[in-house]
Amino acid sequence: MKIFDVYKLWPIEPVKAEGTAVWDKDGVKYLDMYGGHAVISVGHAHPLYNKIVKDQLDKISFYSNSVLNSLQTELAERLGRVSGYENYSLFLSNSGAEANENALKLASFHTGKSKVLAFKGAFHGRSSGAVAVTDIPKIVSPFNSFHQVVFAPMNNIEEVKIHLQTGEFAAVIIEGIQGVAGIYEPEINFLKELKELTSGLGVVLILDEVQSGYGRTGKFFAHQHSGIEPDIITTAKGMGNGFPIGGTLISPMFKPVQGMLGTTFGGNHLACAAAIAVLRIIEEEALIANSHNVGAYLIKRLCEIKSKYGNEVISDVRGRGLIIGIDMTDKFIPVRDDLLSKEKIFTGGAKSNIIRLLPPLNITEKDCDVFLESFEKCIENIKKESK
């Protein structure tokens, strides 16, 4: 049997990692400005994380959701405290798509309605409902296309109002910061108006924090910069630092009914241990403050580089904390490939021209300086070659 070939692969095989560094099988060292797709929150192979997961493995790694599991309770308590959502409940699953799928189901159970409003450019995952509220038609199969979904432009409250006032909608789903689209943050005022509108009309507001959450923006969740409290928040990626886990945070207005949600693997012992370790490290090492401080430094330096080279090289720098998008003009699109092949630095991408930075939250200014120096070097090389 061979692997079903759906991923565009870089010809690199990482075999070891530590902190913000990754080594390939030939011993070449890379700087990780991508965090394995925003997943590595507390750094690769963190000693406390490894210890907690290994210890748990030696005790019990899995049973089922039909028995007591106090690790789930400990995780929920910690997550509530660290995120500021102590009065919410937690439903555990295994991925971002599942976290969203369960959020959409809950909203539909609660309202008795099935229509959902999502936003242009949105990405919420690839399972049935999650992909239906994702604005990438080529990944929506005919089987997924019967959901009732409307896509509205972000930051246009009037258009959202026109749809929601029909009374047909169960939920609005929005990313804390649109990640896959290329790092687009909803305006703070728009989020406040959205909260007011949805609350007034009895529509469930779901904040997808799968990519933008877990301390990445300098607050636990990106939407907390606007001061709103959504009805449901979803999380995954950084939650387990690489161990698959997803979470749906549910406001007290939802009453659980036995059997309404469920999963075999969600909330298993190993996943909970990994997620508890992540929260411990985030707190003990003040990683949310680090995201804020190092992110501000990185964005400031990137803006300086943009000013230095002008709009004909970098057309925009966007983001907050450690979720950053850099728009390269056409001629400078190869910078991202050069960063990897020549400078040995992993970054993320979006569209064809956007470099996405999603490094581990314990990245230092020194790591950023290494990246910034290489970034400028790649720009200079392309300038020289095109003379």
Ligand SMILES: Cc1ncc(COP(=O)(O)O)c(C=O)c1O
């Ligand atoms: C905002 C957002 N939501 C949901 C998902 C889906 O998460 P997963 O791939 O874990 O299902 C992603 C993945 O990139 C994402 O960025």
